[in-house]
Amino acid sequence: MLRAKASSFLLACSLTGLVASTAFAQTTEAPKPACGGELSSFLEGVKADAVAAGVPAEAADKALTGAQIDPKVLSRDRAQGVFRQTFLEFSQRTVSQARLDIGRQKMQQLASVFGRAEQEYGVAPGVITAFWAMETDFGAVQGDFNTRNALVTLAHDCRRPELFRPQLIALTEMVQHGDLDPATNTGAWAGEIGQVQMLPRDIIAHGVDGDGDGHVNVKASGPDAILTAASFIKSLGFQAGQPWIQEVELPESLPYEKSGLGNEIPAGEWFKLGVKPRDGKTDFGNLPAALVLPQGRKGPAFLTYPNFAIYLEWNKSFIYTTSAAYFATRLSGAPPYLKGNPEPGLDVEAMKALQAKLDAKSHDVGEIDGILGSGTRRAVQREQLRLGMPADGWPTQALLDAL
Template sequence: MLGTPMSNTFFHRLAYSCLLTAALSSTASAQAPAAACGGDFAAFLQGVKAEAVAKGIPAEAADRALEGAQIDQKVLSRDRAQGVFRQTFLEFSQRTVSQARLDIGRQKMKQYAEVFDRAQNEFGVAPGIITAFWAMETDFGSVQGDFNTRNALVTMAHDCRRPELFRPQLIALIEMVQHGDLNPATNTGAWAGEIGQVQMLPEDIIAHGVDGDGDGHINVKTSSPDAILTAAKFIQSMGFKAGQPWIQEVSLPENLPWEKSGLGNEIPASQWFSFGVTPRDGNTKFGDLPAALVLPQGRKGPAFLTYPNFNVYLQWNQSFIYTTSAAYFATRLSGAPTYQKGTPEPGLDDAGMKALQTKLEALGHDIGKVDGILGSGTRVAVQKEQARLGLPADGWPTQALLSAL
């Protein structure tokens, strides 16, 4: 994906799996052993084959999928050198939601109008939503990654850092080989095993794959109809509700109960409207839905209400900046105007953010690591300290807050 380092979406998307694994570890460990990893490579591959056969996959398919498999040191290097995400919403969204991409996206929506109509009719997902992911993940299929997918998954499953996440994806890849939907020797994708024009994992392709072009196969790498419909079915599976909004730009009054803003602080949208929050499109018919007021760069920057469908974006990628940009992108493709930039207060540089996080940690807040990244834990802590100090509690860290602390 072009917006953030390729395959970071994988780890954000699997964050829920990690949390679930941790939450269930006390019982799961007694019921099933951890996936085998490390050790002799040939023995490892034999174990993978045995597991695939136990799941009903023919041994011949497993042999064909694993023949010639090898460890890719470039995959391990990329895994251990993942970059951190430091761009602001304005920086990231203006770079990714460009006029060129909007123009291409609209052309794609027209080119594949019948496919998008089917996606909306069968799965309830609007064309703009799929197209925005298509653009942000691979620039409409032009940048899908050049790592051998089989070798990438073999490497990450053999490595003992997260085998419980990657081994199931390797088994699913073998099943794709069985179905004739993937050539293990030639298929390429992202370094962590994501495949195709919307960068999906093998398990998700197996579970939600749709043959959009009628050739009897599901090929999300080369077939745009397959990729569009598979993405639509996957999005529906994550709880997307047809006909409901996902994000809505709003204008704000001078004074609000800012401490009520932020993801996780949902109240009925009608209550936000009663506070003076005004949708730019004038649509208030979803007032009964729960909504959160999100302020990516504080109360003076762009402002949005997020609705339950926004949770799908958080499952796709848990980066707040990425998800908000992708959701905004989808509204633009659906006819919304460019957001109002506002005049956000300057944020903190890397040194300032680390100094702030150090102070927040000393005050007892759980901000995770002192890494200079404005993550959810830091935003919550900032908001609490702003409220305690009598500052507008919009969750945006500024020099004024750092000085006050």
């Protein structure tokens, strides 16, 4: 089915950014934990760490007995995909009318659960539902990798053990609580579990028994998944009653060099410059806001507010996060964005050529990979400003020719 294929694509894209986790924010300066070697010896070490963390030896044994290295996990880890679609391409593919309809139905069917999420954690129903849709198509596509084996594989591998060993120990705690069967539980290749794809440490820290059965089952229980997601989103800093993103229309002229994430000014200052919210709401004029132009000044335009930061914690891809935030506004009643008529972008080879020119001018664009990342956007904007072009951060053939 097309929906299933789209969901699989989103699951892979989501994992490219690795869903936000306190563990994933750990510094890598500390010595790496033990990794590699004989699997049996490695697992004994993990068991010892789990017991030291308070997990009974029997639960640790149950969690780790029968664990195996999964070569498919390593293959996925070595060949992670990247976003090469534009915002219009990606958002139109993911924020479909069918998904909007299903999302609204889910919000109505589980109104009491979403009401509790908003009352206790301050997270709007649309925010949770958009993640639910984009991560797993409302639970339909959660991944088919054995979770324990995936985490054992990544923790045993010496590339990033400091990220995955703590997740593996947290999994033993989930087994202790009776919230996960290590032999049968499946999820994403990087260890994310459930309908909103969360890692074990985050489930331990923020898990909520939403259906009252005594367990936190984010894989099978919608209420558990919704309330656990709400608790997690609140922990990322979401502020109740505040916007996260707002579509705007632009005036004929604007100092575009002020646009872009990291260039926040009070929203009221944008309004004074002629930026107009399509929903007419100017209630949050004192909040800092960035003007983001995913495809330049001729495409869709948005103001992002402090709550948008939780999206960047959830997934580092600008295209994914902007699409997810827009999706949440649609579920909350906003109309479809104005597509505009953006200038054609660059293909991969042209983007690499542009990055090489930017790098030669001492701009930090990172790897010359043909991907429009944040470093490349900033460099494009600086060169556009230097050349007297509208500095909207969108790379075009005209800029490449000018350079």
